[in-house]
Amino acid sequence: MAAAALARYRITFGKTQAMRFTGHLDLHRTWERTFRRAGLPLAYSEGFNPHPKINIGAALPLGCLSRGDLIDAWLEHGVESHEVAASLRRAAPPGIEIEAVTLIPPAEPVLQGQIEASVYQVTSDDFPAAAEMSRRIEALMAAEHLPRVRRGKIYDLRPLVEALEYDSDGAMLRMRLTARQGAAGRPEEVLHALGLNSAEALAVRTGLVLATRNESPAPA
């Protein structure tokens, strides 16, 4: 079968509740099962060990919530986008909120390759006073390098932090972190670099920034 016959959809969704503890691989399975329960004709790769054609945009650190999260999925044949959305909403497990479904051109480049950055909002009961937060943020942004160790490897966090600001009204830290393949900033690493305790913080990834368009559709 020619791959051109398949229909490609981009699904915008959010991770809520306990779904935040479902890791990248398990999220893949969660989507496959959701499509199966929805009765949608999910396409599979050909070959000896077929895999469902689902492509997750950007891995989310375990424990983070999300909005405007993205996956691409291929169906065996075209189904109206609104029908796909309705079927997925009925079949989704607690913790997956379907925000939007759009049919996209099959030839569009792979999703991961289009993602440039991710935007996070972090809240915590533990943040110091606004003046202190501003001082730390300024110091971080002024630094030329921020060498950090993750999984035994040294890397520079500083170029991955594109923007960082503190909203003292909402006691909320906003950050825009590079999210290219092989170079993705993690919110808890930024917290550590700010001298903050990540265990007490709750991070929500509120959107992904794509090269070909603006931020992913914002939730209604």
Next chain:
Amino acid sequence: MSPSMSPAEIERALERILPAVQKPGRYTGGELNQVVKDWQAVPTRVALAFPDVYDLGMSNLGLAVLYDILNQRPDVVAERVFSPWPDMEAALRQAGIPLYSLETKHALRQFDLIGISLPYETLYTNTLNLLDLAGIPLRTAERGIDDPVLLGGGHATYNPEPMAEFFDAFAIGEGEELMLEVVEVVRRWRASGQPRTDLHRALARIWGVYVPALYQAVHAADGTLERVEALAPEAPTRVTKRIVAHLPPPPTRFVVPYIDVTHNRVAVEIMRGCTRGCRFCQAGMITRPVRERSVEAIVDAIDEALRHTGYEEVALLSLSSSDYDEVLPLVRAVRHRFAGRHLNLSLPSLRIESFSVELMDLLQGESHRSGFTLAPEAATERMREIINKPVSTAQVLETARQIYAHGWHTIKLYFMIGHPQETLEDVQAIVDLCRSVLAVGREVIGPRAKVTAGVSTFVPKPHTPFQWVPCDTVEQIRAKQTLLKQALRGPGLKLNWNNPEETMLEAWLSRGDRRMGQVIYRAWRNGARFDAWQEHFRMDAWQAAFAEAGLDPAFYTHRERPIDEPLPWDHIDAAVRKEFLTEDYLWSQRGQTRVDCRERCFACGILPRFADLRRLNPGDVWECPEVRSPKRIPEPSQMAGAWRVEAVAVDGGHPALRPTEGLSVSRS
């Protein structure tokens, strides 16, 4: 520990600790298909606990069956509880959070009834730990009227004595109907405000329920058991196991975990019981009679379960799939209905014959073929006759040839060492057979052929023809394993084996008596947990526990028990007569085998015990011969030892259907 924390308080406290533990998805609940009811509106709250980690517990079909049955009742809620992994245990203890249910985060102590699943013995220390984490007194004698009722069930409880002092009651046998009767007794008792003794007496009236507090074990000076005495009129001399006449509809609304667990699949029990009579196999003896589900019921259940779960894997479970009457039509129907859906279908426990290869070929179609498993259990024909798994070596090799020829590259061969009368020649034969199978594979498919030998160690189990035999010592096991490790190596060969010390633990516990409770308690105090997990198993904790309790572990494992010695589980009646087991043990010593009992009834004891039930459920529902003799009421003298007391009336219950003794049986 503050057992009185409210669900909201527990939830808040969890938010702080979950991000820091491994696999937090084990502890959140909230999964697809979980059942949540209004706590205040439901009179009886049951916690179903599996005392091992979530990943294993969520893969247990028994738990899913009871969860489904209990939650179908509007007046009952059942919620799940599992053992926290050691990192989570430490976090819970440090934060002072009591063990809680996944669905509504109620402290375990707030439930009326806790059903604890004990399919194997190495869950005993985890059971104590679970109670401790919940702030519930460990011993029944220490629990008051506000504490939950503790009910144990599962195959390990066919010898309930080692855990006797910790449980209010044990469910011996099948729980589908019994569980609802227990719930009813517990509901009435909780409402009555009467002392726990009243609860115990009422529970003892239920067919299949054993209440250990109503019995006393008397030991002789040499440590052997003299007798077990019933201490109350409600307590039957022998507790007959519970069975259901028909297998009820299987569960289809499986809870789908957020994380990858041990088995991520739809599981359907196609048949219960086994007619083969392998002498080492406890499951084969205690799950009789054989009852099958219809092909239609199985296929419909799979279809429904796939719609509810979206799983990509389906397992058709039984002790011996090849023996399912309509196995070919079943496989055809499953293929026909589910082909092209990218499903991984499995049919474990197939006989060693070429027909099994045809079945798997048909079932799996074009899908990926990993390994094909055969379980000869022993490698010489002599040994296979002793254990009553007669199959010729020629047949093993011919089946292997078919498997390789049909596209499988790896054959997994399961064996046990430590069978009665085993010599080093029998162990060497395992090596020879594996090499012969590999040679066949090379002939058929060349160097891609592989053989994996899984060699476990035999542990004699209660209610089997081998319940009297001594178990190999650690030294004997090591010598046999050394032989295997040295000889079973080379390209295409792989060997898996068990740690002999873990085998010892299983052996001590499976034939333990009431005094073993002291050992289990002390081992837990010494830090034993997750005994089934190699990385957590602590032999030192157990050895110290035996020393502290003044008991000799070898007494339980390495002694050949005389045929006439009272056994700690003799008052538990699995409905297979001790005379039958004795005869079968003697036959094994002569290498005499029995054919499949679908061919000929050997009067194991099931039919006389459940004659009424069989008479009322004629036909193919059971594989046992039909009972046609007129119903007659047994004399009171004949009733001794059998079911004697009226059960509590529950909706749909049939008080007339009680096991009886001494009825004649006709054979078709």
